[in-house]
Amino acid sequence: MVIQIRDVVWERGSRTILKGLDWTVKRGEHWCILGLNGSGKTSLLNMINGYIWPTSGSISVLDRKFGEYDLRELRKEIGWASSSMDLRLYGSDSALKIVLSGKNAMIGIYEEPLKEDKAYAEHLLNELGCAHLAEYPYDALSQGERQRIVIARALMTKPKLLILDEPCSGLDVFAREQLLAIVQSIAEQENGPALIYVTHHVEEILPCFTKSLLMKDGEVFAQGTTSSLMTSSGMSDFFGVPVEVVQQRERYWLTVKGEEWKRI
Numbered sequence: 317m318v319i320q321i322r323d324v325v326w327e328r329g330s331r332t333i334l335k336g337l338d339w340t341v342k343r344g345e346h347w348c349i350l351g352l353n354g355s356g357k358t359s360l361l362n363m364i365n366g367y368i369w370p371t372s373g374s375i376s377v378l379d380r381k382f383g384e385y386d387l388r389e390l391r392k393e394i395g396w397a398s399s400s401m402d403l404r405l406y407g408s409d410s411a412l413k414i415v416l417s418g419k420n421a422m423i424g425i426y427e428e429p430l431k432e433d434k435a436y437a438e439h440l441l442n443e444l445g446c447a448h449l450a451e452y453p454y455d456a457l458s459q460g461e462r463q464r465i466v467i468a469r470a471l472m473t474k475p476k477l478l479i480l481d482e483p484c485s486g487l488d489v490f491a492r493e494q495l496l497a498i499v500q501s502i503a504e505q506e507n508g509p510a511l512i513y514v515t516h517h518v519e520e521i522l523p524c525f526t527k528s529l530l531m532k533d534g535e536v537f538a539q540g541t542t543s544s545l546m547t548s549s550g551m552s553d554f555f556g557v558p559v560e561v562v563q564q565r566e567r568y569w570l571t572v573k574g575e576e577w578k579r580i
């Protein structure tokens with residue numbers, strides 16, 4: 317099992333932020349997590365990475381039960397690429413150095429890298445179409461280029477689970493499609509990682525994401541096969557306003573209908 321979450325509750329002070337989540341990700345599945353701002357997506361991801369602990373309930377990740385394993389070891393098997401990671405990386409470091417720093421699941425590297433690690437980092441940069449950026453300082457790169465570097469960094473440990481947290485935020489439509497093509501190709505790799513893709517936008521749900529988790533107000537609103545969830549009526553219930561979802565070229569496209577959204 318990649319992820320098994322049973323009745324997980326997370327409380328902060330008097331607030332219950334995650335309210336009894338149940339979710340299972342099996343090997344071979346790629347999931348999309350969809351939810352509005354504040355629905356608890358980041359809290360859930362932080363829990364999977366062991367940055368926060370559930371108040372009650374149980375979690376196991378990559379067959380290891382929470383509380384019974386060395387988190388540092390587990391984190392090497394989880395790649396995490398988030399646009400918010402920008403802030404934590406050393407901007408003046410070269411793109412190559414930043415990718416290499418993923419090897420120890422750490423920010424920055426202080427030791428001379430091994431030859432094979434450097435070769436693998438260069439291979440990843442090449443796979444993600446960024447070979448030409450290797451020696452560029454990270455903070456000189458565009459948002460789309462940075463996102464690829466962050467994903468390459470997350471792949472450096474050859475993770476079994478890769479979490480992509482809103483990787484397309486801030487990207488123009490072409491950079492978005494280029495990045496999505498990379499995500500689809502990672503999903504198609506033999507023995508590649510299980511993907512968890514977090515987004516606000518149904519348009520980003522690629523064919524590889526055959527399963528979806530819809531989060532709302534700290535709860536699982538619905539989960540299951542993406543095709544069964546991405547319907548106009550299902551998504552209208554989820555958002556609480558009428559929307560229309562159409563499927564075109566193996567992707568979903570959403571339009572808000574009427575005026576009810578103004579009351580949100």
Ligand SMILES: Nc1ncnc2c1ncn2[C@@H]1O[C@H](COP(=O)(O)OP(=O)(O)OP(=O)(O)O)[C@@H](O)[C@H]1O
Nearest residue numbers: 328331333351352353354355356357358359360516
């Ligand atoms: N450490 C914390 N202490 C108190 N409240 C928190 C903490 N972390 C998150 N929250 C609250 O929990 C709720 C869910 O936040 P979370 O960041 O998980 O949502 P999200 O779905 O990732 O939102 P977004 O799409 O905006 O990133 C929010 O109301 C947030 O203010």
